[in-house]
Amino acid sequence: MKMKKMMSLVISVLIGASAATGCASKALQTSETAVKGAEEAKPAFTPGKEVEVVVPSSAGGGSDLNARTIADIAFKNQYTPKNFMVTNMPGGSGGVAFSYVYGKGTNDETIMVLHNGQIMSTIANNAPVTSDKLTYLPVVAYDNLLLVTKKGAPYQTVEDFIEAAKTPEKVKVGGSQRGNTDNLAFELINKYAETKAAYVQFNSSGDTMTALLGGHVDVGIFNPSECIGQIEAGELVPLATFAPEKIGGAFAEVPTFKEKGFDNIVLSEVRAFAGPPKMSAEAIAFYDEVLKKVTETDEWKTNYLEKNNLQPVYMNSAEAKAFFEKEVESYRTIFKEVGIIQ
Amino acid sequence: MENIQLLLQGFSVAATIPNIAAALAGAFMGLIVGAMPGIGSLAGVALLLPLTFKMNPTTAIIMLAALYYSNMYGGSFSAILLNIPGDSPAIMTALDGYPMSRKGKAGKALFTASISSFIGGSIGIIMLTFLGPLAAKWGLSFGPAELTWLIILALTSIGWIIGDNPSKGLLATAIGMMLATIGLDKALGQPRFSFDSINLFSGVSFIPLVIGMFGFGQVIDMVVNRSEYGAVEEKRLTIKESILDKSEAKRVTPVACRSGLFGCFIGILPGAGATMAAFLSYIMEKRVGRNKAEMGQGAMEGVAAAEAANNGAAIGAFAPLLSLGIPGSGTAAVLLGGLMMWGLQPGPLLFKNNPDFVWGLIGSMYIGNILCLIVAIGCIPILMKVVRVPSSIMIPIISCICIVGTYSVNNNMFDVYLMIGAGVLAYFLKLAKISEAPILLAFVLTPMLEMYVRQAFDISSGRLNVFVGSPISITLMILIIVFCLAPVLIKLIKKPNPAE
Amino acid sequence: MQKNDSIRIEREVIEMKRFIPAVFILIGIYWTVMSFSYGLWIRGGPGGGFLPLVAGILAIIFGVVVTMAEFKDKTPTNFTFKAFLPPLILLGIIVVSQLIGIIITLVIYIFSWIRFYEKESYLKSGLVAVLCPAVIYAIFVMWLKVPLPQGILGLL
Numbered sequence: 002m003k004m005k006k007m008m009s010l011v012i013s014v015l016i017g018a019s020a021a022t023g024c025a026s027k028a029l030q031t032s033e034t035a036v037k038g039a040e041e042a043k044p045a046f047t048p049g050k051e052v053e054v055v056v057p058s059s060a061g062g063g064s065d066l067n068a069r070t071i072a073d074i075a076f077k078n079q080y081t082p083k084n085f086m087v088t089n090m091p092g093g094s095g096g097v098a099f100s101y102v103y104g105k106g107t108n109d110e111t112i113m114v115l116h117n118g119q120i121m122s123t124i125a126n127n128a129p130v131t132s133d134k135l136t137y138l139p140v141v142a143y144d145n146l147l148l149v150t151k152k153g154a155p156y157q158t159v160e161d162f163i164e165a166a167k168t169p170e171k172v173k174v175g176g177s178q179r180g181n182t183d184n185l186a187f188e189l190i191n192k193y194a195e196t197k198a199a200y201v202q203f204n205s206s207g208d209t210m211t212a213l214l215g216g217h218v219d220v221g222i223f224n225p226s227e228c229i230g231q232i233e234a235g236e237l238v239p240l241a242t243f244a245p246e247k248i249g250g251a252f253a254e255v256p257t258f259k260e261k262g263f264d265n266i267v268l269s270e271v272r273a274f275a276g277p278p279k280m281s282a283e284a285i286a287f288y289d290e291v292l293k294k295v296t297e298t299d300e301w302k303t304n305y306l307e308k309n310n311l312q313p314v315y316m317n318s319a320e321a322k323a324f325f326e327k328e329v330e331s332y333r334t335i336f337k338e339v340g341i342i343q
Numbered sequence: 344m345e346n347i348q349l350l351l352q353g354f355s356v357a358a359t360i361p362n363i364a365a366a367l368a369g370a371f372m373g374l375i376v377g378a379m380p381g382i383g384s385l386a387g388v389a390l391l392l393p394l395t396f397k398m399n400p401t402t403a404i405i406m407l408a409a410l411y412y413s414n415m416y417g418g419s420f421s422a423i424l425l426n427i428p429g430d431s432p433a434i435m436t437a438l439d440g441y442p443m444s445r446k447g448k449a450g451k452a453l454f455t456a457s458i459s460s461f462i463g464g465s466i467g468i469i470m471l472t473f474l475g476p477l478a479a480k481w482g483l484s485f486g487p488a489e490l491t492w493l494i495i496l497a498l499t500s501i502g503w504i505i506g507d508n509p510s511k512g513l514l515a516t517a518i519g520m521m522l523a524t525i526g527l528d529k530a531l532g533q534p535r536f537s538f539d540s541i542n543l544f545s546g547v548s549f550i551p552l553v554i555g556m557f558g559f560g561q562v563i564d565m566v567v568n569r570s571e572y573g574a575v576e577e578k579r580l581t582i583k584e585s586i587l588d589k590s591e592a593k594r595v596t597p598v599a600c601r602s603g604l605f606g607c608f609i610g611i612l613p614g615a616g617a618t619m620a621a622f623l624s625y626i627m628e629k630r631v632g633r634n635k636a637e638m639g640q641g642a643m644e645g646v647a648a649a650e651a652a653n654n655g656a657a658i659g660a661f662a663p664l665l666s667l668g669i670p671g672s673g674t675a676a677v678l679l680g681g682l683m684m685w686g687l688q689p690g691p692l693l694f695k696n697n698p699d700f701v702w703g704l705i706g707s708m709y710i711g712n713i714l715c716l717i718v719a720i721g722c723i724p725i726l727m728k729v730v731r732v733p734s735s736i737m738i739p740i741i742s743c744i745c746i747v748g749t750y751s752v753n754n755n756m757f758d759v760y761l762m763i764g765a766g767v768l769a770y771f772l773k774l775a776k777i778s779e780a781p782i783l784l785a786f787v788l789t790p791m792l793e794m795y796v797r798q799a800f801d802i803s804s805g806r807l808n809v810f811v812g813s814p815i816s817i818t819l820m821i822l823i824i825v826f827c828l829a830p831v832l833i834k835l836i837k838k839p840n841p842a843e
Numbered sequence: 844m845q846k847n848d849s850i851r852i853e854r855e856v857i858e859m860k861r862f863i864p865a866v867f868i869l870i871g872i873y874w875t876v877m878s879f880s881y882g883l884w885i886r887g888g889p890g891g892g893f894l895p896l897v898a899g900i901l902a903i904i905f906g907v908v909v910t911m912a913e914f915k916d917k918t919p920t921n922f923t924f925k926a927f928l929p930p931l932i933l934l935g936i937i938v939v940s941q942l943i944g945i946i947i948t949l950v951i952y953i954f955s956w957i958r959f960y961e962k963e964s965y966l967k968s969g970l971v972a973v974l975c976p977a978v979i980y981a982i983f984v985m986w987l988k989v990p991l992p993q994g995i996l997g998l999l
Contacts, residue, residue, distance in 0.1 A: 094527070230691070739971070754989065766929070805888060
């Protein structure tokens with residue numbers, strides 16, 4: 002008898018508490034809405050449950066780190082009432098995650114880390130879902146690519162490299178994965194510098210680095226964060242960068258392909274987000290807000306961007322959409338030209 | 344020697360209370376994560392990483408590293424007790440460990456596994472201390488061509504662990520190869536045998552296959568052959584019974600030592616990891632060891648070889664990580680990311696610029712390894728009780744672990760379907776008396792072979808001379824010929840004698 | 844009941860152990876045929892079809908060898924349809940879990956199996972049915988944050 006009374010008491014307290022919290026958060030929401038309403042005259046969106054952040058690669062990679070950093074900063078600074086939960090979905094070179102998010106239809110609480118390398122591989126592999134079928138969300142960072150060779154190699158400048166590479170099959174360029182940014186960067190060189198270098202594909206940049214250091218390939222294509230250790234130690238020499246402008250810091254002296262006269266050999270890695278195809282406009286606006294705030298925090302700038310040698314950028318979802326549509330067009334064109342897709 | 348001085352310095356860093364606590368915490372978590380089939384050290388490390396940003400980098404990496412190598416201790420638990428390898432290196436441990444369990448010797452198996460892990464890890468740590476950067480540099484000279492030979496060496500050796508029926512073993516190898524060729528090919532990146540399913544696009548995942556064939560296959564076997572799974576007689580559950588007596592220790596120690604050394608070198612090599620190390624070491628033991636006859640049916644040497652090698656390899660993988668900034672495995676890649684987040688630059692300068700960090704880490708490995716051993720042995724009495732659980736209860740429990748463990752790898756239900764299919768496959772294979780081990784080993788080795796051969800030819804522009812281009816290649820080639828021809832030659836030499 | 848079962852099984856028995864390697868011959872043939880469409884030798888090195896071809900041929904050769912060897916061997920195999928019980932149950936679990944969430948499904952499964960199939964006591968069944976999923980929940984969901992299916996009802 003006592004038990005039953007206790008139980009009903011506990012339950013009523015719990016119900017009361019949740020009602021109270023519910024009321025409180027609703028009150029908060031209403032006031033937020035009131036403010037927002039003044040701005041947009043649209044009901045603002047806040048996630049009703051944990052937001053699922055899908056990462057199309059395994060834990061520990063660049064995309065994963067990106068997602069976790071954002072989740073951490075967003076939650077700590079209360080930019081979002083509900084936690085961002087990171088879920089890894091590697092498989093199909095991004096295809097599985099893309100398909101999963103596509104299948105979420107009108108869901109507003111699922112977003113995905115979008116890396117242009119995976120946009121490329123889904124195109125190159127003819128995956129059922131390509132990025133144009135999803136909703137584009139903000140772009141949050143750029144990463145750059147470098148062409149790097151070993152110290153003591155026969156070509157120490159990019160001009161020497163291009164000269165040497167004109168002989169068919171003489172120069173071996175290592176990169177990770179196929180139909181990805183490294184691959185595309187390589188194809189751009191061959192096409193616009195009219196070289197005939199050979200591409201050797203590795204599973205990861207770690208493997209590429211090993212092959213380069215071991216002298217098994219002549220040059221490699223890397224992100225700054227992947228090779229900076231070796232460059233500072235003097236073991237590797239950066240020949241050129243694919244960025245539109247010189248990268249600062251340790252790479253201040255590295256010429257861009259553009260300034261050497263190759264206007265078309267420009268490629269950056271882009272880190273952005275995407276959502277299900279029918280995500281509501283309010284939700285899109287919400288993620289725009291949250292991601293904008295995150296990219297403006299000091300923590301993001303010093304602890305994430307700087308430490309990983311990334312370039313700051315922010316494009317809201319509308320700008321991202323325009324940007325990517327152009328990008329995807331250019332990827333398709335180049336892939337067709339070099340025969341990666343039919 | 345300078346290194347010893349640095350090491351002593353490292354000990355003083357490692358022996359502080361927070362660092363020891365971190366090592367202990369990492370050890371515990373690694374044991375649990377390692378014992379759980381499916382999710383491995385990768386997830387454990389990746390999840391802890393953000394929490395460690397607030398910590399001092401040295402303390403953080405001590406904890407994460409402890410998680411990583413204690414994972415190798417834990418993997419043997421479920422392999423020995425349930426025949427479900429906790430992670431891929433533990434497959435070889437299961438081959439001998441589980442039969443030992445069935446024979447009532449689970450305690451000894453667990454003890455052997457723990458001691459061998461300790462010995463293997465210790466050898467790895469000593470190697471790392473004195474030869475670390477040098478060994479890493481040596482590892483660089485293994486290019487695609489050399490690695491091709493290494494894989495061929497491993498492939499030819501599969502035949503010898505098959506047992507009595509070579510044609511069945513080769514059929515199994517063919518099955519493994521066929522399974523492995525599902526997925527994107529390395530030359531053109533086109534999907535093969537994917538039957539238009541995005542899930543089969545990048546091929547069959549390994550862990551679902553392993554959990555299905557071993558774990559779930561086990562369940563099906565238990566349901567069908569109930570009578571074989573009567574309560575296992577475990578006479579005494581005290582630690583005393585698990586400790587190896589003198590003769591057993593004599594058998595096991597040399598095996599563990601050489602396997603540990605061997606595993607360490609394999610761990611240093613790019614692209615080869617703890618799984619390869621355990622596999623190759625087991626095969627070596629089966630070929631040249633004293634107790635080859637019993638291996639596969641419950642020989643301690645099998646457990647020792649596999650466990651020493653996988654711990655040696657886990658530690659060995661730190662050499663290229665720290666001195667070259669090259670991660671040898673997924674987990675190492677996470678650690679690499681962590682290092683960068685803490686503002687450390689792994690690479691040749693790390694040893695110079697941050698000696699406290701590096702040697703503190705290495706120093707803590709010595710301590711951590713001992714802690715792992717103590718904790719692991721301490722768990723043995725509890726673990727042994729698992730063997731006593733009747734199969735009626737084990738069946739649903741193992742089934743649940745199989746489902747959840749498989750799902751946790753890629754968060755994809757398709758993998759669970761695969762796992763179930765693999766279990767059914769294992770049942771049919773058992774009926775036809777085709778053994779599973781060659782299938783799995785062929786499955787692991789074939790994609791590596793394909794990748795390395797492709798790379799070698801890309802580098803040499805299609806010329807074969809790349810395969811005999813270096814002393815390492817030639818050495819491996821000779822080893823292969825010796826390994827293959829040796830038994831034939833021995834037979835030929837022996838034949839004339841009885842006739843005399 | 845017993846006798847009919849064993850006769851029916853015996854008939855399967857004669858077929859099973861030869862049937863299985865024979866199936867692999869067929870699979871091997873499929874692999875061999877498909878391998879040509881993936882390109883055998885590309886850019887101076889093995890193409891996508893090279894290893895499938897090798898694997899397929901090996902499967903055919905040794906499939907034949909093993910099947911023929913099994914014809915000579917007269918010992919019966921013990922095939923039984925009982926073996927399909929666990930796979931079917933697990934498939935059922937997956938389907939049901941999409942509706943009511945995996946943890947609850949597992950609780951039901953464990954309880955039902957131990958109580959009705961294994962015929963143990965209610966106490967034992969209940970105990971394991973609660974403990975096992977609880978531990979799984981603690982490790983996989985709370986600690987490792989694996990997003991296990993929660994079903995349409997959004998339950999555990």
